[in-house]
Structures are given as structure tokens and as C-alpha cells.
Amino acid sequence: MIKLIIFDWNGTLFADTIAVMESNNQVLKALGCQPVNLRQYRATMKIPAIDFYGRWGADKQELLKNSKKYSKIFHHYYEPRAKKCRTRAGARELLIWFKKHSVESVILSNHTIPGINYQLKRLKIIHDISHVLANTVISNTISKRNKLERARVYLKKKKYKPSEILIIGDSAEEVEIGRKLGIITVAITHGWYSITRLKASQPDYLIANLKELIKIVKAVK
Structure with a gap:
């Protein structure tokens, strides 16, 4: 589960x-x-x-x-x-469903914590996200790649089993992180990477709409 x-x-x-x-x-x-x-x-x-x-x-x-x-x-x-951008289609319904079914949602990003928190508040979904794991310094957003280490530290504290965790992103980076952590990987199209590149990264699942995650979560026992 x-x-x-x-x-x-x-x-x-x-x-x-x-x-x-x-x-x-x-x-x-x-x-x-x-x-x-x-x-x-x-x-x-x-x-x-x-x-x-x-x-x-x-x-x-x-x-x-x-x-x-x-x-x-x-x-x-x-x-x-x-400030003019919205959440992707299905995001709100998905986060509400996860919260209703006691599935924790966290954000793992190369962006900045203040920048993400601002948008979460603006979009009124901040209470649907338990933690934001991101950069504290903007200069790190160009030259560093530290999402894997942040994820490892967080998961060590939470003590979830790898089979209980799913990571989703629109690039090969999340697939690589998931593979190194031994967790389920999902790639979503129409973001930063082309479909060809996403397929080449070989995620466990490839989706086009966030609400498709609900079926995946239900299917994983």
C-alpha cells in the first residue's frame, strides 16, 4: 500500500x-x-x-x-x-483524494522553499502538502543537484518501506532518484521532458494526467 x-x-x-x-x-x-x-x-x-x-x-x-x-x-x-501559473490538471482532486485516504504528499524540488511555499499558499493547497524539500539558496538552483540526498534524509526520518513510496516527476531525474531509492517511479508527460526522453528513462508508469495516479495507488498492494 x-x-x-x-x-x-x-x-x-x-x-x-x-x-x-x-x-x-x-x-x-x-x-x-x-x-x-x-x-x-x-x-x-x-x-x-x-x-x-x-x-x-x-x-x-x-x-x-x-x-x-x-x-x-x-x-x-x-x-x-x-504568479499567473496554475496547478496542472487534476492536481487539486488528486491531493484531496490522497489526504482523504491518509496518503502523505511531499514536494521534492530544485526550486526554492520560499518560492514554492508562496505558490502553495496562493493556490490554496499548502495544507495538502506535508513538507517541501527544496533549496534554501537561489544560487544552488543553477549549479547543484541535491534532490536525492534530501529525499534520503527525509525517508530515513519517516521510516517508510520502499514499497510504500511513489515518486512522480516530468523528467528523468525523478526516475533516477526513485531507482536509487528502490521506490516506485512515475513519469508525467507535457512537462519539461519530451515523451521520447521520458520513455527512454524507463519509469514504472508513464501518465498524461495527474488523476491517473489514483488508479496506480489503488493497484499497488
Whole structure:
């Protein structure tokens, strides 16, 4: 029986893929690179973002040296646009169903805790999420990848069995994390990654709508 759902935030619960892509394009422009379109973004986006920028010609040493500067460029453009974004289709119904059936929901993200909490309050779903496991410093959002370690620390405290945990995200990162933790993995389409890339990551389940998770949770004994 599933007792814990680990949600990625950007592009998974929060429908901000376009806002994130456009904000990343501002960073690329600041680095003297050409912006990308949605098809290119979904075909090449990587975590940490420094690898994505490097793929499109950015100087990684410049990014590392001035990570705070480029993180500020991203967030200056992103935050006003994020205020207009909504949850993905089915998110509210899903969170309500999980809460009703005593399934804990947490967020595991490369974004910032204050940024996510602001949106959770704005969208009136903060009471449906028990914890937000994310970055406290914005400069880390470009150069670091530490979701796996945060998940490990949290799960050690909670003492759930691997068979009782499910992780869902819109990129290969969540599938990789789930595989390393020995938990069930679900990938959702129409976020950051193309369907082709998601299939290549070989998640246990591939879905297009968040409400499909209910059937998966019911099926896992």
C-alpha cells in the first residue's frame, strides 16, 4: 500500500513549463546564447541547469563563477510569471483524494522553499502538502543537484518501506532518484521532458494526467 507520494514541483504539480523555459532563455541571452523553443527545451533540458546552458553554448566557468548573478536573472523573470501559473490538471482532486485516504504528499524540488511555499499558499493547497524539500539558496538552483540526498534524509526520518513510496516527476531525474531509492517511479508527460526522453528513462508508469495516479495507488498492494 502506498503511504507517501513524492512530487516534483515545476512542470509536475505546477504548470509552469513555459515560464521556466522563457526564464532560462533570459539566462541564455545574458550569456550570449540563442534562446530555445519548446521542442528544443524538452529535448535538451537537464538538471542541474548549468548542463542545459552548456548544451546551448554557455560558458560553464562563467556560470559557476557568477551563479548568483544568473540565478537572479532567472528568478527576476520567472517569479512574476509564476504568479499567473496554475496547478496542472487534476492536481487539486488528486491531493484531496490522497489526504482523504491518509496518503502523505511531499514536494521534492530544485526550486526554492520560499518560492514554492508562496505558490502553495496562493493556490490554496499548502495544507495538502506535508513538507517541501527544496533549496534554501537561489544560487544552488543553477549549479547543484541535491534532490536525492534530501529525499534520503527525509525517508530515513519517516521510516517508510520502499514499497510504500511513489515518486512522480516530468523528467528523468525523478526516475533516477526513485531507482536509487528502490521506490516506485512515475513519469508525467507535457512537462519539461519530451515523451521520447521520458520513455527512454524507463519509469514504472508513464501518465498524461495527474488523476491517473489514483488508479496506480489503488493497484499497488
